[in-house]
Structure formats: C-alpha cells, structure tokens
Amino acid sequence: MGTVTTTTLQQPQAEEYRVHYLNAKYGIKSWLLTTDHKRIAWLYLVSTTFFFVIGGVAAAMMRLNLVSPQGAIVQPETYNKLFTIHGTIMIFFFLAPAVPTVLGNFLIPMMIGARDVAFPRLNLLSWYIFITAGMIFIYSVIAGGVDTGWTFYTPLSTSYVNTHVISAAMAVFISGFSSILTGLNFVVTIHKMRAPGLTWFRLPLFIWSMYAASLIFILAMPVIAITMVLVMLERLFHVGIFDPALGGDPILFQHLFWFFGHPEVYILVLPAMGVISELIAAFSRRRVFGYGFVGFSSFAIAVLSFLVWGHHMFVSGQSVYAGIFFSAMSMAVAIPSAVKVFNWTATLYKGSVSYEAPMLYALGFIGLFTIGGLTGVFLASLGLDVFLHDTYFVIAHFHFIMVGGAVMGYMGGLHYWWPKMTGKLYPDYWARLAACIIFIGFVLTFGPQFILGFEGLPRRYAMYPPNFQFLNIMSSAGASILAVGYIMPLFYLVWSLKYGPEAGPNPWGAKGLEWETASPPPVHNFDKTPVVTEEAYAYGAHPAPVTTAAS
Amino acid sequence: MLCLLPLLPKQASTVAPSVDHLLWFVIGISVFFTALIFLLLLVFAIKYRRRAPDEVPQQIHGNIPLELTWTIIPIIIVIVIFVWGVDLFVRERRAPMDAVHVYVVGKQWMWKLQHPEGPREINTLHVPVGVPVELTLTSQDVIHDFAVPAFRIKTDVLPDRYTTEWFTATRTGRFPLYCDQYCGTFHSEMRGDVIVMTLPQYETWLSGEMHHTETMAAAGEKLYESYGCITCHGTGKAPPFVGLYGAKVRLEGGQTVIADDRYIRQSILDPSSQVVLGYKPIMPTFQGQISEDQILQIIAYIQSLANTPGAQGAESAKETK
Numbered sequence: 001m002g003t004v005t006t007t008t009l010q011q012p013q014a015e016e017y018r019v020h021y022l023n024a025k026y027g028i029k030s031w032l033l034t035t036d037h038k039r040i041a042w043l044y045l046v047s048t049t050f051f052f053v054i055g056g057v058a059a060a061m062m063r064l065n066l067v068s069p070q071g072a073i074v075q076p077e078t079y080n081k082l083f084t085i086h087g088t089i090m091i092f093f094f095l096a097p098a099v100p101t102v103l104g105n106f107l108i109p110m111m112i113g114a115r116d117v118a119f120p121r122l123n124l125l126s127w128y129i130f131i132t133a134g135m136i137f138i139y140s141v142i143a144g145g146v147d148t149g150w151t152f153y154t155p156l157s158t159s160y161v162n163t164h165v166i167s168a169a170m171a172v173f174i175s176g177f178s179s180i181l182t183g184l185n186f187v188v189t190i191h192k193m194r195a196p197g198l199t200w201f202r203l204p205l206f207i208w209s210m211y212a213a214s215l216i217f218i219l220a221m222p223v224i225a226i227t228m229v230l231v232m233l234e235r236l237f238h239v240g241i242f243d244p245a246l247g248g249d250p251i252l253f254q255h256l257f258w259f260f261g262h263p264e265v266y267i268l269v270l271p272a273m274g275v276i277s278e279l280i281a282a283f284s285r286r287r288v289f290g291y292g293f294v295g296f297s298s299f300a301i302a303v304l305s306f307l308v309w310g311h312h313m314f315v316s317g318q319s320v321y322a323g324i325f326f327s328a329m330s331m332a333v334a335i336p337s338a339v340k341v342f343n344w345t346a347t348l349y350k351g352s353v354s355y356e357a358p359m360l361y362a363l364g365f366i367g368l369f370t371i372g373g374l375t376g377v378f379l380a381s382l383g384l385d386v387f388l389h390d391t392y393f394v395i396a397h398f399h400f401i402m403v404g405g406a407v408m409g410y411m412g413g414l415h416y417w418w419p420k421m422t423g424k425l426y427p428d429y430w431a432r433l434a435a436c437i438i439f440i441g442f443v444l445t446f447g448p449q450f451i452l453g454f455e456g457l458p459r460r461y462a463m464y465p466p467n468f469q470f471l472n473i474m475s476s477a478g479a480s481i482l483a484v485g486y487i488m489p490l491f492y493l494v495w496s497l498k499y500g501p502e503a504g505p506n507p508w509g510a511k512g513l514e515w516e517t518a519s520p521p522p523v524h525n526f527d528k529t530p531v532v533t534e535e536a537y538a539y540g541a542h543p544a545p546v547t548t549a550a551s
Numbered sequence: 552m553l554c555l556l557p558l559l560p561k562q563a564s565t566v567a568p569s570v571d572h573l574l575w576f577v578i579g580i581s582v583f584f585t586a587l588i589f590l591l592l593l594v595f596a597i598k599y600r601r602r603a604p605d606e607v608p609q610q611i612h613g614n615i616p617l618e619l620t621w622t623i624i625p626i627i628i629v630i631v632i633f634v635w636g637v638d639l640f641v642r643e644r645r646a647p648m649d650a651v652h653v654y655v656v657g658k659q660w661m662w663k664l665q666h667p668e669g670p671r672e673i674n675t676l677h678v679p680v681g682v683p684v685e686l687t688l689t690s691q692d693v694i695h696d697f698a699v700p701a702f703r704i705k706t707d708v709l710p711d712r713y714t715t716e717w718f719t720a721t722r723t724g725r726f727p728l729y730c731d732q733y734c735g736t737f738h739s740e741m742r743g744d745v746i747v748m749t750l751p752q753y754e755t756w757l758s759g760e761m762h763h764t765e766t767m768a769a770a771g772e773k774l775y776e777s778y779g780c781i782t783c784h785g786t787g788k789a790p791p792f793v794g795l796y797g798a799k800v801r802l803e804g805g806q807t808v809i810a811d812d813r814y815i816r817q818s819i820l821d822p823s824s825q826v827v828l829g830y831k832p833i834m835p836t837f838q839g840q841i842s843e844d845q846i847l848q849i850i851a852y853i854q855s856l857a858n859t860p861g862a863q864g865a866e867s868a869k870e871t872k
Contacts, residue, residue, distance in 0.1 A: 076736055076737055076738075076739060076740070077736050080733075080735075080736060080738070147735075147736070149733050151733075153694060153732075153733065155692070155693055155694075155710065156693040156694070156733070156734060156735055160659070160692060160693055160735060161735060244709075244710045244711030244712075245710070245711075250694055250709060250710065251709070284608070285601075285606070285607060285608055286608055286610065286611070287610055287611075289611065289613055289614075290613040290614070290617075290618050291612070292613070293613070293618050314640075315696065315705055315706050315707050316694075316709075317706075317707055317709055317712060317714050320640070320641070320644060323640065324637055324640075327633060327636060327637065327640075331629040331630075331632065331633045332629070334625060334629050335622060335625055335626055335629070338621065338622075338625045339618070339621065339622055341588060342621040343613075343618075345588060345591050345592060345595070346614075346617070348591075348592065348595035348596060348599060349595055349599065349611070350599055350608055350609055350611065351595070351599050351608045352599065352600075352601045352602075352606040352607070353595065353596050353599050353600050353601060354600070354601040355596070355600075363592055363596065366588065366592060367585075367589055367592065370584065370588045370589075371581070371585055374580070374581035374584060374585060375581065377577060377580075377581070377629065378574070378577050380633075380636075381573065381577065381632050381633065381635070381636030381639075382636045382637055382639070382640035383569075383573055383635070383636040383637070383638070383639025383640045383642075383643060384573060384574055384577065384636060384639075385636075386570075386640065386643050386704060386705060387570050387574070387700070387703040387704070387705070389705060389731065390696060390705070390731040391700075391731065454558050454559050454560075455559070455560060456560055456698070456700025456701075456727065456729065458696075458698065458729045458730070458731040458739075459731075459733070460733040460738060460739075461738065461739035462739045463739045463740065464739065465727065465742075509604075539607060539608070539610060540607060540608075540609070
C-alpha cells in the first residue's frame with residue numbers, strides 16, 4: 001500500500017519526541033473545543049463510559065432487588081425507576097453512541113485515508129448536543145426519576161405517571177439530533193473523503209456497516225424525536241394524540257415508537273458487526289470470507305429493519321394480517337444475520353488464528369449473537385410470541401443481542417484499536433481474563449432468564465411469585481461476575497496509559513490504512529495521503545509486518 | 552434443584568400442546584445451529600491456530616455454492632417456522648362459536664371480571680374445564696395484558712377498545728394470571744389466578760354466587776332505565792334494541808356496520824360518530840358518566856335481546872329508515 005510510516009525506535013533509551021494528536025496541544029480547552037475526530041472520539045469515550053457506569057449501577061441494583069421475591073432493597077416505585085433509567089441510558093446514551101461515536105469517529109477517517117470527517121465542527125456540535133441531552137436525563141434522575149420504562153408507552157406516560165417524563169422525553173428528543181448529525185457526517189465522509197484508489201469494494205467491512213448504521217440514524221431518529229414531542233404535547237397541553245380519554249390512540253404511539261425502535265436495535269448491532277469483521281480478519285490473517293455477502297447483508301438488515309416494527313405488537317390488538325406481514329419480514333432478517341455468522345465462521349477455516357483479547361471478544365460475539373438471533377426467531381413466530389411476549393424470554397433475547405452482541409463487539413473493538421488510540425499496549429493476560437469473565441458472567445446472567453420466560457415470569461416485575469426465586473438468584477449471581485468483568489478493563493486500560501509499553505504502529509500485524517500510520521496517529525492522521533492499490537484484508541499479497549516499538 | 556423447575560408450565564389448555572410442539576421444534580433448530588457454530592468455532596480456532604508469528608495462511612475469497620447453501624437452508628427453515636407460527640396464531644385467536652363469555656376490565660392494579668350470569672370477581676377467574684371460554688377485555692386506564700402461561704395465551708388490554716382472548720382449559724386446578732404489560736407502580740402486583748373446576752363444581756359455584764347478584768343483562772336493563780335510554784330507544788325516537796345485536800346497521804352517509812360490542816360501546820360514548828340512517832343525532836354522549844363495567848352490562852342486555860321474536864321487526868325498521 002501507499003505510505004508506510006514507522007516510528008521504529010533504534011535505541012529505546014534515546015526516545016525521540018514525536019508530535020501526535022494527543023500531545024500536540026494541552027489543556028482543557030484543547031479538548032473541549034477540538035475539531036479533531038480522534039479527540040472527539042475521546043470525548044465520547046469518556047462520556048459514554050460515564051453513562052455506562054450509571055446504567056450499570058441501575059442494573060446492579062435491579063438484580064440485587066430481584067434476589068428476593070418481595071424485593072430485597074427497594075420499593076416497586078424505585079424499581080420501576082431503576083429499569084427506566086437502565087433502559088433509557090443504555091439505549092440512548094451508551095449503546096447507540098458507543099461504537100459509532102467512539103470507534104466510528106476515530107476510525108472512519110483513518111480507515112479511508114482522510115484527514116478528518118467531512119464536517120469537523122458539526123462533529124463537535126454532535127457531542128455537545130449529546131452531552132446536553134445526557135445531562136438533561138441525569139437531571140430527571142436526580143430530580144426524582146421517571147418510571148415509564150424506556151418505551152414511554154402511552155397513555156401511562158402521558159396521563160398517568162407523576163414522575164419526570166417531560167425532562168426524560170426532552171433528553172431523548174435532543175439526543176436524536178446528535179445521532180442524526182453524526183450519521184449525516186459519516187455518510188458524507190464515506191462518500192467524499194476516501195483516499196485515491198479506495199473504491200467501495202476495497203473498503204473495510206467496518207465502513208460498510210457504519211454506513212448502513214448511519215443511514216438508519218438519519219431515517220429513524222427523526223421519528224423518535226417527533227414522537228417525544230407528541231408525548232410532551234399531550235402531557236403538558238392535553239392535546240389528544242395517544243390517550244383515548246383525550247381522543248387519541250395508544251396504538252399509534254406504539255407504531256411510531258417501534259418504527260424507530262426496531263431500526264434502533266440494528267443501529268446498536270450493525271456497527272458491532274463491522275468491528276467483528278475487522279477482528280476476525282486480523283486475528284486469522286484472512287480476508288473476510290464472502291466479503292460481498294457480508295457487506296450487502298448489512299444493507300439488507302438496514303432495509304428490512306424498517307419493515308419489522310409490528311412484531312412488537314403481535315398481541316397489542318394489531319390486525320392479524322398486519323401480524324402475518326411483520327412476522328414474515330422479521331423472519332427475513334434472520335437470513336442476512338445468518339449469512340454473516342456463517343461467513344465469519346468460515347473466515348477462520350485454514351486461517352492463522354491467534355487468541356489475543358480482541359479475538360476472544362469476537363469469538364464470544366459470534367457465539368452469543370447466534371443465540372440472540374435464533375431466539376429472535378421464537379419471537380418473530382406469531383404463535384410463539386403470544387406465549388413469550390413481554391416475558392423474561394424477551395429480556396434474555398435482546399440482552400444476547402445488545403450485550404452479547406453490541407457490547408462484546410464494542411469491547412473487542414476498544415481492545416483492538418486501543419494501541420492505535422493511545423500508542424500503548426495493555427496487559428493482554430488481564431484483558432483475556434476479563435473477556436472470559438465477561439463471557440461467563442453474561443451467560444450466567446441471561447441464560448436463566450430464558451427459562452424464567454418459558455415459566456411465564458413477566459418482565460418489569462418488581463416483585464414476583466416465590467417459585468421464580470432460584471433462577472433469579474442465579475441470574476443475579478451471574479450479574480455480579482459480569483460486573484467484575486466490566487470493572488477490570490477500567491483499571492488495566494487506564495493503567496496502560498501511563499505504564500503500558502509502546503505499541504508501535506501495528507502491534508497485531510493487521511492490514512488496513514489505520515495500521516500504516518504511527519500510534520498514536522499524527523494530528524492529520526497521515527503524513528502523506530495514502531494511495532490504495534489493493535483490496536481490503538490482502539493478507540496474502542503483502543503480509544503486514546508486525547511493527548511494534550521494540551522491533 | 553433444576554428438577555424442581557420444569558422448563559415450561561404444565562399444559563392446561565387445548566392450544567398449549569400445539570404451542571409446545573412448535574416451541575420444541577424451534578428450540579431443536581436453535582440448539583442444533585448454536586452447537587454447530589460453537590463446534591466450528593472451536594475446531595477451527597484450535598486446528599488453524601497460529602503456529603509461527605509470521606505465518607501467512609492461504610487466502611480463500613469465498614465460495615458461491617457455500618454461500619447459497621447457507622442462505623437457502625435458513626430460508627427454508629424460517630418459512631416452515633413462519634407458516635407453522637401463522638397457523639398456530641390463527642388457532643390461538645379464533646374462538647369457537649359456542650364459547651361462554653366472561654368480561655374483563657383491567658385497571659391499575661387489579662382485574663375485575665364479570666360472568667354474564669352475574670357473579671363478579673376480582674383477580675380470580677372461575678371457569679369450567681373442557682368448555683371454551685371467550686374473554687372480552689378492556690381497560691379503564693392504561694394498557695394492561697391478560698396472560699395465563701399455563702394456557703400459553705395473552706392479549707393486551709387497551710383503554711377505549713375491546714380485545715378478545717379464548718381458551719379451553721384441559722386440567723382442573725389453580726393457574727397463575729399475570730399482567731404482562733407494564734402498567735405503573737404496582738404492575739407486579741396485578742396478578743391473580745384462574746381456577747379451573749369440573750363442570751358440576753363450576754355450576755355449584757356459579758349458582759352459589761348467583762344468589763346475591765343479578766345477571767349482567769338484568770343489570771344492563773336497569774341501567775337502560777336509570778340512564779333514560781328507554782325514553783328514546785323504547786319509544787321509536789331512536790333505534791330499538793330488539794334484534795340489534797350482531798345485525799347490520801346502515802348509517803347516515805351510507806356506511807354499513809355490524810352492531811357488535813365495539814359499535815355499541817362507541818354509540819354510547821360518541822353517539823354522533825355513527826348515526827343510524829333515518830334517525831336524528833339527538834343522543835347525548837355518556838363519556839365520563841358511565842363506567843366500563845356498566846357499558847359491558849348494557850351490551851349484555853342488548854345481546855340478550857338479539858334472539859327474541861321481535862328481531863325481524865327491528866331489522867326491517869332499520870333497513871327502511
């Protein structure tokens with residue numbers, strides 16, 4: 001490929017001073033007013049981690065409460081607030097932004113050989129909008145919380161609960177704009193900023209899935225923003241939109257909400273799927289098997305994601321014919337998902353597989369996403385959904401997708417590109433240990449919930465009949481293991497910032513433009529505009545040398 | 552310990568075995584593919600582990616027949632699951648014609664049930680075994696959901712709307728009933744029991760309860776008088792109720808509707824929305840003045856008039872404006 005910049009140190013003692021994006025400027029203003037996509041990625045990393053901790057604490061309190069059928073620590077009202085906080089924060093302030101705004105921001109320009117995103121100042125504005133929305137939600141939590149569930153179902157949310165619905169809805173409304181602007185920025189960047197020679201079919205698959213996710217951002221987020229405005233209008237001014245007592249229709253809310261809500265699920269998982277394609281290729285030194293099929297399946301998922309919303313409403317009084325249509329479309333989504341899983345698995349075949357921490361996350365992702373996807377088929381089936389809808393089976397299913405899928409992908413990506421972002425290596429032993437603990441903790445937490453669902457335990461129950469206690473205790477025990485797994489990276493990654501050995505430009509021996517520049521990258525990413533002459537993941541053509549600081 | 556917890560609740564309705572058949576089929580498919588993927592990952596990861604740091608494996612770009620195989624096989628499988636699921640859904644939704652009716656009103660945070668014979672219950676539903684039961688459900692506040700896992704059924708219970716749900720119990724006993732749709736602070740306390748009894752036991756229970764109550768239709772007839780419906784509907788100024796239930800009604804504007812539960816409910820709460828052809832829109836709305844339970848009683852009363860001999864007269868009265 002084009003330029004190969006290395007900062008190979010001949011003598012480790014005589015460390016030459018190199019200017020890169022982290023040390024080019026100092027001071028709080030240099031961060032808060034930066035337009036560098038790499039620094040904005042850090043702003044997002046710190047803020048989404050903050051929200052993840054809050055959402056995680058809420059989850060931990062829920063699991064603790066569920067140890068006892070009567071509720072071990074809090075009253076039902078508080079429990080209802082906890083699951084609302086957990087759901088809203090995790091969906092809108094952690095999962096949706098995590099991979100796109102942290103890894104996407106950092107990597108899209110790097111991977112396509114650009115100096116920055118197309119609209120750097122808009123990019124910073126997105127972060128400010130995001131943090132404003134986040135702070136408004138935190139305000140609603142501190143002011144007393146909100147107990148509608150993250151789904152804000154009407155007329156409960158508009159006419160019945162007495163909690164801070166307006167500020168929570170306002171937070172969701174505002175956060176939508178951040179995502180719309182980010183999506184827009186990414187789409188333009190991918191269209192217009194690619195390096196010479198980087199044709200669409202030479203793009204890394206991460207770019208393909210970020211592109212697909214960005215399209216969903218642009219199309220779905222306006223819908224939730226409008227819906228939240230309508231919720232606020234009805235709650236504040238009693239405009240009859242959703243509440244039948246005011247002449248509205250509560251099912252209309254569900255249509256609007258899930259028209260956004262289901263594509264949202266793919267916003268969470270598509271970017272993570274892109275990460276997995278990168279990890280699987282790098283750690284088996286193979287081009288992703290069936291590159292075109294994996295790429296196009298992202299778009300198939302993006303398109304179908306807009307046609308499946310009614311599967312949330314099979315038992316809501318929707319017509320049988322609508323149910324049949326949405327069931328068929330939901331079944332169809334299983335196909336591109338299955339195609340991805342088979343292709344990733346086939347990539348390992350006759351590869352050169354190594355098991356550094358990112359690869360463990362990738363393997364974990366494939367396994368857990370497979371279970372998450374297959375259990376989705378249960379719920380897409382009309383006849384079975386009547387039995388399983390709104391039970392713990394649903395909780396288990398979507399946590400396999402969102403945590404087993406999206407979070408595993410995010411963690412894998414963070415570990416894979418951490419040396420690029422920081423220029424430092426973290427201790428791989430601890431990272432692998434954490435990956436294994438997260439996998440085991442996750443399965444123990446959510447595996448029992450499938451059985452709770454079969455047994456009929458409804459979701460969002462602060463108290464439950466005593467016969468469900470054993471499985472609930474198992475699930476809570478698993479959650480404590482999962483918590484340990486999530487806390488560990490906070491320590492060793494922060495430790496690596498100061499004490500980690502120098503990473504060098506390409507510690508994994510991976511292909512891709514981002515590995516051809518220094519770690520951490522220079523302010524403008526590349527010293528010279530790279531020219532691309534080969535397809536993505538061309539491991540066979542010219543093996544990428546492992547260039548660590550010590551080599 | 553796990554042996555104390557069966558994977559599924561005991562099957563207690565006629566559709567439950569059908570649900571479980573499909574469920575076990577999909578579980579089987581899922582276990583097979585999960586095992587396949589885990590096994591392949593494990594075997595490949597071990598067999599093709601990196602043996603030298605600078606190892607460069609043979610590059611394989613893809614394989615079209617293989618891609619087609621793992622596209623077409625899942626397509627066939629999901630088509631089977633889809634068709635099977637639709638068929639099951641239709642059976643779950645379509646109540647037998649001879650079902651007995653029970654009326655359910657959900658409110659934060661309790662279930663109010665009433666049998667046409669009169670007995671009312673809170674959070675408990677007594678039904679006979681082997682007899683199809685159709686529930687007509689509505690909510691007087693937020694959305695609830697009436698779920699009985701042992702019967703493998705559930706339906707959302709909405710304000711301003713009637714939904715239905717049916718089952719034929721196949722086993723006597725006490726089966727938990729849950730609200731499955733989050734409905735506010737004490738959502739998790741909105742639960743109860745369905746008590747399935749043998750037919751003689753049920754009849755004993757019913758007649759015992761009936762001593763201190765009147766039938767829903769009788770209660771509805773009293774409301775018909777006390778709310779003053781009788782002054783118009785009993786004098787020809789408004790459409791008569793005899794033979795109305797289930798009949799076709801022509802409206803101003805040429806539309807034709809079936810006089811079902813929904814039509815009657817809407818006519819009480821929003822009379823001007825569907826004025827019967829040939830009558831003046833003089834009826835006031837009863838929105839906010841009449842409870843969901845009372846509306847159901849009036850419906851039961853109108854229903855009780857459906858099969859009386861005067862039915863044809865009413866029908867023709869409507870047809871000839």
